[in-house]
Amino acid sequence: MLDRLGTSLKDALKKLAGRTVIDRTAVDELVRDLQRALLQADVNVKLVMQLSQAIKQRSLEEEPPKGMGVREHVLRIVYQEIVNLMGRPGEVTLGPQTILMAGLQGSGKTTTVAKLARYFQRKGLRVGVICADTFRPGAYEQLRTLCDRINVPCFGSPTETDARKIVREGQQACRHLEVVVIDTQGRHAFEENLIEEIIDLNRISRADHRWLVIDAALGQQASEQARRFHEAIEIDGVIVTKMDGTAKGGGALSAVSETKSGIVFIGSGETIEDLERFDPDGFVSRLLGMGDLRALVERAEEAVAGEDLDVNALLKGKFTLRDMYKQLEALNRMGPLKQIMSMLPLGNVQIPDDAYDITSAKMQRYRVVMDSMTAAELDDPSVIGSSRIKRIARGAGVSPDDVRDLLKYYKVMQRALKGMRGLGGGKFNMQRMMKKFGRTL
Amino acid sequence: MFDSLKKRLHAIRNAFGSSIEDAMGPAPEEEVEQPLPEAASPVQTGETPPAEEKRERPTVINRLKVFVKEQEVLLQEKDIQEPLFELEMALLENDVALPVTDEIIARMKEDLVGRRRRLRSSVDVLVLETLRSALCGVLGDGLNLIDYINSHERPIKILFIGVNGTGKTTTVAKVANYLRKHGFSVVIGAGDTYRAGAIEQLGTHADRLDVKIIRHQAGADPSAVLFDAVEYARAHRIDVVLADTAGRFHNRANLMNQLSKIRRVVKPDLVVYVDEAVAGNDAVIRADEFNRTVGTDAVVLTKADIDPKGGAAISIAHTIKKPIIFLGTGQGYDDIVPFEPRAVVDELLGGEAQCWTDSERP
Secondary structure (H helix, E strand, C coil): CHHHHHHHHHHHHHHHCCCCCCCHHHHHHHHHHHHHHHHHCCCCHHHHHHHHHHHHHHHHHCCCCCCCCHHHHHHHHHHHHHHHHHCCCCCCCCCCEEEEEEECCCCCHHHHHHHHHHHHHHCCCCEEEEEECCCCCCHHHHHHHHHHHCCCCEECCCCCCCHHHHHHHHHHHCCCCCEEEEEECCCCCCCHHHHHHHHHHHHHHCCCEEEEEEECCECCHHHHHHHHHHHHHCCCEEEEECCCCCCCCHHHHHHHHHHCCCEEEEECCCCCCCEEECCHHHHHHHHHCCCCHHHHHHHHHHHHHCCCCCHHHHHCCCCCHHHHHHHHHHHHHCCCHHHHHHHCCCCCCCCCHHHHHHHHHHHHHHHHHHHCCCHHHHHCHHHCCHHHHHHHHHHHCCCHHHHHHHHHHHHHHHHHHHHHHHHCCCCCCHHHHHHHHHHHC | CCHHHHHHHHHHHHHHHHHHHHHHCCCCCCCCCCCCCCCCCCCCCCCCCCCCCCCCCCCHHHHHHHHHHHCEEECCHHHCHHHHHHHHHHHHHCCCCHHHHHHHHHHHHHHHCCCEEECCCCHHHHHHHHHHHHHHHHHCCCCCHHHHHHCCCCCEEEEEECCCCCCHHHHHHHHHHHHHHCCCCEEEECCCCCCCCHHHHHHHHHHHHCCEEECCCCCCCHHHHHHHHHHHHHHCCCCEEEECCCCCCCCCHHHHHHHHHHHHHHCCCEEEEEEECCECCHHHHHHHHHHHHCCCCEEEEECCCCCCCCHHHHHHHHHHCCCEEEEECCCCCCCEEECCHHHHHHHHHCHHHHHHHHHHCC
C-alpha cells in the first residue's frame, strides 16, 4: 500500500516532467495524489487541505526560476510547504535541565523516559528520573527496571498516590543531578482532573521543557489532544514514538502545528538505545512514501546550477577531459545515478534498472583512468596516442580498450555540447546532455 | 462515541437531499405523495438492493422518459458528487482510513447512481437507507461474549494480541472483571514476559480483582506461561483463561512467529485483537497483518473515551471483517462496554432513522 502510494505520486510528478508550461490539470492531479498520501499518513485533514491549496496556488502562480524545469519547480514548492508545516526540529540543549513528559495512555512515555535518560547519560551528563505515574500498576517497576539497566537513579514509590508529592520530593533527591526527566501518568485531554494534575506538576517542577509524546499511529485526534495539552502546560517539543512500525507519524505533524513547537526525538525500537534526533527529510520521505525529497530537490537545483562546470569555457567549445572529470565527480556527489536520472527532466524515457549499475561502475572506472593521465593529456586529449593509451591503461589497471572507451565517451560529450551551442539559448542544458549521455551508455 | 461523525453525517444527509432535489427539477403540483416503493428493503448485511428494482443508465433520454412516464427521476453521478465529497471528508476527519473511505464512497455511489426516485418521496429515506446499508455492511453483526462462553466447552481460552501500548494488559483486567460480574471464574496468564513491569502490572490488577494469575519470571517463554495457565484452568475447572501477550509490531517477523507458536500451544478459542480508537490509517495495515499472520476472531477497541469519533472501529471492522466485542472507555475496571453494531449505526444516523427502523420490522 505504501509503495503504491509513492508510485502514484511519482507518476503524477512524471507527468510534469519535461514540460515547459505548467499545466493546471497536471498540478491538480499531483495535488490530489499528495492529499491522499498525506491523509493516509494521518496528517490532519484541515492541514492537508490548507497545504494542498498553497501548493496549487504557488505552482500555478510562481514562475519557475530560470533553468529549472516545471517538475523541479513543483517538487521544490511541495517540499518547502511541507517543511514549513513541520517547523524546525526542536532544540535539545546539553546542560542542566528538567524535562516533564506528557502524553496519552500507551503512547510510550515510560520507555521514552528511559531512552532520554540514556541519551543524556551518553552525552556525559548526570541524569536522574522521577516516576510520577502513581496510577498505572507496575509503572514504577517498569521504569525502575529500565533505569537499573543503565545505572540511572530512579525516584518514585509504588505505594504513594500523590504525584505532586513525588515530584517535590524527587526534585529534592535529584538536586545534585544535571538532567532530570519526569515520567507522568498517561492522560488524555478530556480528563480534567488529570490535566489539572499536570498543570500542578509543571508548576511544582518548574520544568525547562515540556515534551509531548505522540504515538506514530495517532490519527486525527492528534490535533485536538496537542492543542489542549499545549493550553495546559505549553508544550515545547514533540517526541514521536513507535516509528519502527508501519505508521507514518502524520499525527505528530498535526501536534507540531498546534503547539508551534518542533519534533525533538523519534523513538524507533524497543531497546533503550533506540532514540534518534529528528531528521526532517527522512520524516517527510516516510510521510509521502517517496525517496528523500530534499536530496532530490537539492540535486535538481545543483544540476541546474552546475557550479562545478565552467559553463563559459564549455560554450566556447573548450570541453576538456578535466571538465568531464569534474562533471563525473559532481554526478558522483549527487548520489546514485538512478536517483539523478529519476529527477532529471527526461520525460518518460525508460532506462532499464541494470543499465544504471553498469553505468555507475563505468563512471567509476573513467575517473580512475583519468587519474592516470598527465595534466597535458587532460587539457588536450588529442595528444593521446596508442603508446599513451597503453601507459594510462597500465597505470589505471584497466585494459587499453577501457581507455579508448573513455575517449569515445569524451568525444560524444564534446559533440553533444557543440550541438547545444548551435541551438543557442546560452544555457547549459543538462537535459540534453543527459539524454545524449544516456544513449551512449 | 461517534458523536462528531454523527453531526457531520447529519449535515451531509441534508446536502445529499438538496442536491438530489435539485437534480429532480420542479415537481408537478398535483402529484400526490405516494408510499415509497423500496424503502422498506431490509439492509441487515449490506446486501445490494432487491433484484426487482430497476436500474437504468441515467442518460438524458432515459431520465426524461422516466420523468414523463413515471414521475420519477434517475440519479446521476454529478448530482451527488458534492455531497459524496463531503461525506468522504467527514469520514477521513473521523479517522476512517483512506482505503476504507474509498470503499464506502464507492458503495454509496454504486447504490445511488441510476436509482429511480419517485418524485417528492422523502430524499432522506433514500440516503439514509444507502448510508445505513453501507455502515451496517462494514460493522458486521457483533459478538456476544457471554453467549459465546455459554455455548462452548470450557475452559474458554482467550488470547489477547496487538501492537505496543494499545492497552492489552488493562483490557485483560477489565474483561476479567466483566466476566466475574457475569458469574464466570477466571484465570489470567501473564504472557507479557518482555516489557519491564508488565508482570507486576497484571499482578496488581489480579490482586485487586481477586483473580488467580499464572506467572513466570520476566524473560520466560510466553507459551510456557500460558500453557500453565490453561492447565491450571483445566485442573481447577475454571471457565475462562485470559492470556495476555507482549505488544509487538506486525513488521517483526520473529515476534509474529512467536505469536503463532503461542497460538499453537494454547489453542485459543478466541484470538482477540486489541487496538486503540485513536489510531489513524495504520490501524488498517496492522490489523490486516495480525489477521493474516496470526489470525484473529474478534476485536477490542480501547481508549474510546479519548477519541469518540470511532473511525478506527469502522476501519478495522471493515479490514479484517471480524466483530468488535468491547470498547474500552476509561481507566476504571468497569469502563468496558459490549459493542453492538446495529445500535451504533442507529445512533449514528440519529433519531430520524426511526421511520425506517419501523419499516424494517415485519
